[in-house]
Amino acid sequence: MAGVLRAERVWVETFTGLRVTQFARLLKVVRERGGNGSLRGRPWAVPLAERVLMVAVYYRTNLTMRQLGRLFGVSSSTVCRVIQRLGPSLALEPAARPADAADRLWIVDGTLIPVRDRSVAASSRNYRFSTNVQVIVDAETRLVIAAARPVPGTTTDAHAWRASGLARQCQGVTVLGDGACLNCGMAVPHRKRPGRPLLPGEEDDNAEHRKVRARVEHVIGRMKNYKILRDCRQRGNGLHPAVQAVAHMHNLALTS
DSSP, X not given: OOOOOOSSHHHHHHHHSOOHHHHHHHHHHHHHTTTTSOBTTBOOSSOHHHHHHHXXXXXXXXXXXXXXXXXXXXXXXXXXXXXXXXXXXXXXXOOXXXXXXXXXXXXXXXXXXXXSOTTSOEEOTTSSEEEEEXXXXXXXXXXXXXXXOOEETTSOHHHHHHHHTXXXXXXXXXXXXXXXXTTSSSBOOOOOBTTBOOOTTHHHHHHHHHHHHHHHHHHHHHHTTXXXXXXBOOOGGGHHHHHHHHHHHHHHHHHO
């Protein structure tokens, strides 16, 4: 059966969540990163635009390789090679330290992403084998600044944050975290302790903290419109490029 999906406006906007201009920016980034190179000397039979569309559709819909192959008129093995080859090229560009770091406010939160590969996951509080991914979001723009490598879902947010290495990227920036991130160098809510109620004004501080920190939860919720982050079938390190690519596409959708 001939493929029906092409890098055209109707398919791009329907299957990726990006407008054509945003998809064009994504395509430009992939091309600049060498995504148009051949694999082992053989030229690709599928144009670069359609290969990028294939990866974006995969992350958005979480269709199987066989289903994507029927849509694009290629074999399931070709789809697999395209995703493995181009997935890292869609990744979020590491954010440089902002010049006005002292005036910026970033928010950190961890999210559980269910995965099929039990060698990289653990049975978590969502009753599924999941990984914990730490995400940094700019409070003003809602842009994703960085996303850490996944760790087993039983890892606490504090330990996952310390192991991620993202703290170095946040030097000089005020970072908000939740109550699980004590002693991590973040601004966290005031805690009630046995025999010590909250002082006057601390409850108001906590309410304002929750209001601002909710923005990162909204961003993660939007990222999970890409169904790859609801049930990842990728093995090994395949989830990390998917998270990075979804973060990149989320940022594109907000900035153009």
